[in-house]
Amino acid sequence: MMNTQRKGGKNMGVLILAAGQGTRMESALPKVLHPMGGKPMIFYTLRLANALKPAAIGVVVGHEAEKVKAAVSALAKETGITRPIQFIVQKAMLGSGNAVLESVPFLKKFKTAVVLCGDTPLLTYESIYGLALSHEEQKGQATLLTAKLANPKGYGRIVRSPMGEVLRIVEESVGSPKELALNEVNSGAYCFEVEPLLLGLKDISPKGPKKEQFLTDIMELVRSKGGKINAYLSPNPEEILGVNSRVQLAASERVINRRMLERFMLSGVTVCDPGSTHIDADVEIGQDTVIQPFTVMRGKTKIGRQCRVGPFCYLEDAQVGNECEVRSSQLVSCRVLEKCAIGPFANIRPDSVLGPRAKVGNFSEVKNSRVGFGSKVPHLSYIGDTEIIEDVNVGAGTITCNYDGKTKHKTTIGAKAFIGSNVNLVAPVKVGRGAKIGAGSTITEDVPDGNLAIARARQVNKA
Numbered sequence: 152m153m154n155t156q157r158k159g160g161k162n163m164g165v166l167i168l169a170a171g172q173g174t175r176m177e178s179a180l181p182k183v184l185h186p187m188g189g190k191p192m193i194f195y196t197l198r199l200a201n202a203l204k205p206a207a208i209g210v211v212v213g214h215e216a217e218k219v220k221a222a223v224s225a226l227a228k229e230t231g232i233t234r235p236i237q238f239i240v241q242k243a244m245l246g247s248g249n250a251v252l253e254s255v256p257f258l259k260k261f262k263t264a265v266v267l268c269g270d271t272p273l274l275t276y277e278s279i280y281g282l283a284l285s286h287e288e289q290k291g292q293a294t295l296l297t298a299k300l301a302n303p304k305g306y307g308r309i310v311r312s313p314m315g316e317v318l319r320i321v322e323e324s325v326g327s328p329k330e331l332a333l334n335e336v337n338s339g340a341y342c343f344e345v346e347p348l349l350l351g352l353k354d355i356s357p358k359g360p361k362k363e364q365f366l367t368d369i370m371e372l373v374r375s376k377g378g379k380i381n382a383y384l385s386p387n388p389e390e391i392l393g394v395n396s397r398v399q400l401a402a403s404e405r406v407i408n409r410r411m412l413e414r415f416m417l418s419g420v421t422v423c424d425p426g427s428t429h430i431d432a433d434v435e436i437g438q439d440t441v442i443q444p445f446t447v448m449r450g451k452t453k454i455g456r457q458c459r460v461g462p463f464c465y466l467e468d469a470q471v472g473n474e475c476e477v478r479s480s481q482l483v484s485c486r487v488l489e490k491c492a493i494g495p496f497a498n499i500r501p502d503s504v505l506g507p508r509a510k511v512g513n514f515s516e517v518k519n520s521r522v523g524f525g526s527k528v529p530h531l532s533y534i535g536d537t538e539i540i541e542d543v544n545v546g547a548g549t550i551t552c553n554y555d556g557k558t559k560h561k562t563t564i565g566a567k568a569f570i571g572s573n574v575n576l577v578a579p580v581k582v583g584r585g586a587k588i589g590a591g592s593t594i595t596e597d598v599p600d601g602n603l604a605i606a607r608a609r610q611v612n613k614a
């Protein structure tokens with residue numbers, strides 16, 4: 152890992168361009184807010200900017216400015232962004248050059264500025280650090296992060312002199328066939344000396360089909376005033392992938408996901424099939440847990456050590472303790488304590504707490520309930536608004552009738568109670584400690600401790 156202390160400081164600011172609508176996304180949602188790894192895409196750029204330790208981070212907003220501002224502020228708070236964030240409102244979306252022009256009051260405060268696009272979430276700290284270091288060493292007026300791509304379509308192409316100096320960047324929409332055949336592309340990440348940048352900005356003339364001011368035209372302008380442009384070639388071209396369409400969104404998400412999974416694998420988690428496993432950025436998984444194929448973990452899901460999760464599981468904001476087994480089930484906003492067995496085909500809904508050593512199995516649904524220590528709900532049950540104390544066996548097909556059409560009511564089942572199969576517990580109702588309920592009963596009154604309750608019609612055999 153490189154030394155992070157050398158970069159940043161009071162002379163450096165980072166500017167993130169995030170005002171564009173993202174027309175090619177064909178979406179009502181601003182592009183930089185599209186989710187990736189469970190976070191709005193701009194999170195990754197924000198985190199990167201923060202890691203550079205600049206004096207401040209400027210975020211240019213425009214399209215749906217209030218929405219983007221609110222999302223960025225919330226992210227900053229949630230994810231521990233420590234650098235001050237300043238929003239710059241771009242009044243009309245006249246291109247990336249115009250976005251930087253609108254940011255002059257912010258940029259003026261610094262000697263050096265790193266400019267990043269809000270739609271390149273895969274850039275790593277190593278690359279941007281390398282870019283900043285190369286900028287410092289080569290003493291040019293601007294340094295670009297570039298990459299060589301087999302298919303450069305859509306990106307700005309880097310035009311170099313026969314000697315290899317960077318002359319200019321040509322955008323796809325205005326390039327000649329010869330220029331468009333060049334395969335070194337602009338990542339959209341730059342390091343600028345602010346003074347020459349500010350001198351050139353206002354001279355960028357509108358271009359292309361949308362008459363936009365291309366930030367990339369600044370290179371030629373800086374050069375025309377005697378400045379020098381350098382390029383830092385990314386060692387990993389995959390990183391520069393820009394997200395302009397949903398096809399690129401999916402490609403980027405795949406990389407983010409793979410990075411997450413690799414991090415887990417390197418910390419001792421077995422991921423049987425990375426291709427069918429999707430894990431959000433905030434998920435935590437303990438050592439020696441095995442994740443079987445077709446498993447999705449969203450939000451703030453946390454899995455303990457030595458668990459087996461999957462195949463075919465969906466977990467969202469779920470906490471699972473050590474040594475649990477979860478198979479083909481859905482768990483949302485719930486807590487499963489250690490050594491529980493869930494599934495196959497269980498639906499554990501919000502505000503449920505299971506275990507330790509509880510079992511909820513085949514086609515059972517649990518909602519806002521506690522299934523206490525060692526208790527079992529193995530087959531075909533609905534347990535809602537219920538407190539199951541401990542060591543209870545709930546027979547197949549048991550239903551807590553918690554809803555009378557207006558209000559939800561509570562069921563309590565005491566320790567060591569035994570509920571026969573196909574029982575209806577009409578809430579509010581209490582089943583006492585050690586009580587037994589005969590199969591097929593509909594229980595409408597409390598059952599005292601140790602009693603046997605049978606509430607069903609007696610069998611009549613007729614010849």
Ligand code: UD1
Nearest residue numbers: 168169170171244245246247250269306307337339365393
């Ligand atoms: C841009 C670069 C291109 C580079 C590519 C890398 C320009 C002109 N071109 O192209 O050379 O290869 O990124 O991904 O910059 N934005 C604003 N205000 C605007 C317009 C855009 O803030 O008026 C922001 C967008 O929100 C986005 C960024 O600037 O984050 C880049 O804009 P985008 O339209 O995605 O440019 P690309 O075509 O990807």
Ligand code: MG
Nearest residue numbers: 270393394395
């Ligand atoms: Mg883009």
